[in-house]
Each structure stands twice: as C-alpha cells, then as structure tokens.
Amino acid sequence: MLEARDIHFAYRQQAPVLSGVSLSLAPSQIIGLAGRSGSGKSTLGRIMAGYLQPGRGVVAIDGATTTSGRSSVQYLHQSSIFAVDPRWRIGRIVEEDWQPDEATRKALGVSRAWYDRYPHEISGGELQRVTLLRALSPQTRYLIADEITAMLDPITQAEIWRFLLTRCAVGLGILAISHDAPLLARIAPQRHTLSSGQLR
C-alpha cells in the first residue's frame, strides 16, 4: 500500500498548496485525481513519489516511512522532454533502468527505429511512450501518471490505458491525474478532486 498521510505542503514562503491530504493507493488499484489547474495535483504526485518532501505528514509504503525503496514508485509527467537527458539516444533512455521485453515495447507502440535518435528527433507523444516504457520495470509497484496521455490521439490513448489496465490487473497501483473526466470515469472506479488544498 502506498499511503500519503495528512500531507501539508507549501512552496517556499507561498500559501499552502496541500492542507492535510490523505490518500491510500493499493496494489491493483486505480485512483483518479482531478482538480483545477494549480490545485496541487502534480505536487501531491511528486510528494507520493518522493521527489518533494512534505512540510508535515508522511508517505509510507507498506507502513514504512523511509525513503528507501521509493524507486518502486514512478512519477510520470506529460512534459516528458524534461525527464530525459537530451544527449542520450532513445535506446539508452529506454534501457536506463531495465531491459524491456518485446511484448511491453510493442504494447506501448515504441519502435526500435527510434533507438538511434535523440529525444528531439521523435514526437512528443512518441517520447511520452518511451518514458512510460522506461518507467514500467518489474520493480515499479506504483505509477503516478500525471496527464500522461494528454498529448496522444484518442486511439493511442485508449491503447495505452488498455495496456496499463492489464498491468494493474497483475498488481500495479496507479494514481491517474487528469483533467479528462470521461477518461477518469472509464478507468478509475475511485475518483477524487483536489480543491483548496484538500481532497474531496
């Protein structure tokens, strides 16, 4: 179980973004998270992935609040260009953390023809699928998916989510952050909205 307990967070001296947020994500569960732009969804996602430390509150995995083992939580953002080294070729990026199997590579529509190219030499949607493939190593137990299919066409979006649902069925827990209410209604039986620093 990935748990955020009573999280409070503010950037530097600014007004609080999160004011007592608690959220539990179980293996094989998909939770949808919506909320207006700037409401703090990405901030919560980054805290749950260990990228940001809360001012108050804790994040625990299976009851343990240490940050070790947090590599089992992967955070993916729609601006994948910022998540890759522009000097690395795609093949090196894909295989940075694991050697993806062919079935997963094909399911995500990642072409081997891209492997010799640099990130700026493939499209934004293609790079998004590359970073998703990189994130889905066997040690990933929870995926924080922050608008990950927002820049994809509807058919590719549906294919990606169909594949992620199969991974969910075998244990992956997913926090799906999106402004796309119909998408969240399709994939996430449990949905929350972040508003005024709190979950509703």
Ligand SMILES: Nc1ncnc2c1ncn2[C@@H]1O[C@H](COP(=O)(O)OP(=O)(O)OP(=O)(O)O)[C@@H](O)[C@H]1O
């Ligand atoms: N590094 C930062 N420094 C200061 N303020 C920040 C920083 N990152 C985000 N913020 C502010 O914190 C608030 C929450 O941002 P966050 O990105 O979590 O919102 P969001 O709900 O994910 O928004 P969106 O739907 O537009 O992606 C916003 O007001 C934003 O301007």
